[in-house]
Amino acid sequence: MMMSAARALLARDLRMLWRRRGDALQPALFALLVVVLFALALGAEPQALAKVAPAVLWLAVLLAGLLALDTLFRGDAEDGSLEQWMLAPVPLWWLVLVRTFMHWASSALPLLVATPFLGELLHLPHDQLPVLLASLALGTPLLSLIGAVVAALTVGMRRSGILVALLALPLYVPVLVFGAGSVAAWAQGLDSTGALLLLGAGLVVALVLAPLAAAAAIRIALS
Amino acid sequence: MNSWRAHRAAHASPEHSSHPPLLAARNLRFARNEQPVFGPLDFAVDAGEALLVQGDNGVGKTTLLRVLAGLLHADGGEIDVDGRRANTALRARAIAYLGHLPALKADLTALENLRFLCGLHGRRRAQIPETAMAIVGLAGYEDTLARQLSAGQKKRLSLARLWLSPAPLWLLDEPYANLDLEGINLVNRMVQAHLREGGAALLTTHGAYAAPPVRTRMLVMGRPA
Numbered sequence A: 001m002m003m004s005a006a007r008a009l010l011a012r013d014l015r016m017l018w019r020r021r022g023d024a025l026q027p028a029l030f031a032l033l034v035v036v037l038f039a040l041a042l043g044a045e046p047q048a049l050a051k052v053a054p055a056v057l058w059l060a061v062l063l064a065g066l067l068a069l070d071t072l073f074r075g076d077a078e079d080g081s082l083e084q085w086m087l088a089p090v091p092l093w094w095l096v097l098v099r100t101f102m103h104w105a106s107s108a109l110p111l112l113v114a115t116p117f118l119g120e121l122l123h124l125p126h127d128q129l130p131v132l133l134a135s136l137a138l139g140t141p142l143l144s145l146i147g148a149v150v151a152a153l154t155v156g157m158r159r160s161g162i163l164v165a166l167l168a169l170p171l172y173v174p175v176l177v178f179g180a181g182s183v184a185a186w187a188q189g190l191d192s193t194g195a196l197l198l199l200g201a202g203l204v205v206a207l208v209l210a211p212l213a214a215a216a217a218i219r220i221a222l223s
Numbered sequence B: 001m002n003s004w005r006a007h008r009a010a011h012a013s014p015e016h017s018s019h020p021p022l023l024a025a026r027n028l029r030f031a032r033n034e035q036p037v038f039g040p041l042d043f044a045v046d047a048g049e050a051l052l053v054q055g056d057n058g059v060g061k062t063t064l065l066r067v068l069a070g071l072l073h074a075d076g077g078e079i080d081v082d083g084r085r086a087n088t089a090l091r092a093r094a095i096a097y098l099g100h101l102p103a104l105k106a107d108l109t110a111l112e113n114l115r116f117l118c119g120l121h122g123r124r125r126a127q128i129p130e131t132a133m134a135i136v137g138l139a140g141y142e143d144t145l146a147r148q149l150s151a152g153q154k155k156r157l158s159l160a161r162l163w164l165s166p167a168p169l170w171l172l173d174e175p176y177a178n179l180d181l182e183g184i185n186l187v188n189r190m191v192q193a194h195l196r197e198g199g200a201a202l203l204t205t206h207g208a209y210a211a212p213p214v215r216t217r218m219l220v221m222g223r224p225a
Helices: A002-019 A021-041 A046-069 A074-078 A081-086 A092-107 A109-121 A126-153 A162-187 A193-221 B002-010 B061-069 B088-094 B110-121 B129-135 B151-164 B181-196
Strands: B023-032 B035-045 B050-054 B076-081 B095-098 B169-172 B200-205 B216-220
Touching: A002 A021, A002 A092, A002 B110, A021 A046, A021 A092, A021 A109, A046 A092, A046 A109, A046 A126, A046 A162, A074 A081, A081 A092, A081 A193, A081 B110, A092 A109, A092 A126, A092 A193, A109 A126, A126 A162, A126 A193, A162 A193, B023 B061, B035 B050, B035 B061, B035 B076, B035 B200, B035 B216, B050 B061, B061 B095, B061 B169, B061 B200, B076 B088, B088 B095, B095 B151, B110 B129, B110 B151, B129 B151, B151 B181, B169 B181, B181 B200
Parallel strands: B050 B200, B050 B216, B095 B169, B169 B200
Antiparallel strands: B023 B035, B023 B076
């Protein structure tokens, strides 16, 4: 039952992504824009660019995820889909988890794949790329899960606008600090495993707690 | 889930009145910001019965259905489903809810919407989405995007979802809204068939202009004193 519901939801979201592929590309294009602008602004100094490259890539990915956050549950709340989710014979947190996975796969995963190319634009030293990719692979699902709770909290509001960003950013800060910090530590010749392990631990905790919290928030928001 | 329906059908005859009602509410109350919306209400719906909830706009018919469906928390009283205290799992198995919002995705076709909702709620084994669409008079609209359907057609698509649902208890909020005469008959026929199979239905209307020709109880709601 849970698997068939998950399959149905994934198939639905993939179809909708394809029908609205222009909209789906927006977060990725936004991240590309940020990276390109940085590259242009600091273009004359490859050394300076290489120094900030991991931080810029992390910021671009984080902001792109933030941009896509408001759409996570809003459409489903407005057309009554969330009501049907709540009445489905599968737990709401499971549907929230599947939907959040889809959100991550559509907003963060393409950027993860594009990171080597974006890194090239920013003169990212090649030896930092594996650490950066590892930190993004652990950090972006964590961002999506935290974002799901915030999106669920604001789903009852007609227009949440900047509120989602204001609520999410403080929660995003530790992820950003450890994510970008792991690469910075590696660049200085220090061990980055500690930061990566912390990100991993955060991801595990969020995987367990965030869907439950988001599901509870949705129930409150819709009542 | 199918077995439940069959089991219910076997016991739908009146002589088995010892069977607990499919839905029973006792002393059910709901208040919003300390303002009572409805209640206390007592009623029961047996398998094979329809309960027609009547009342003017704003007396809390929709709220009552949302409380019964578990979308809102009652402020007092008890809800029993099939003789047991209602909880989320029991409700998910027993209740199909048709609300004001159609829960359709505008960018998906009618059939894709129906398939998703079947995947979410499960469906009766004997039924497939294509035949359900034909039953509600939407044959030929399978590949039409939901955004291009009229309000009445969306309602019919929601009815098709209901028809496929394995749940024995239908909560229908204004099922006649937006429907033409033929559509109103369709709702009545579907409710009739559902009740014959041992299901039960709650319908809200703001007038008595339409009612399914079945064993019907009435619940007339007014403003709380």
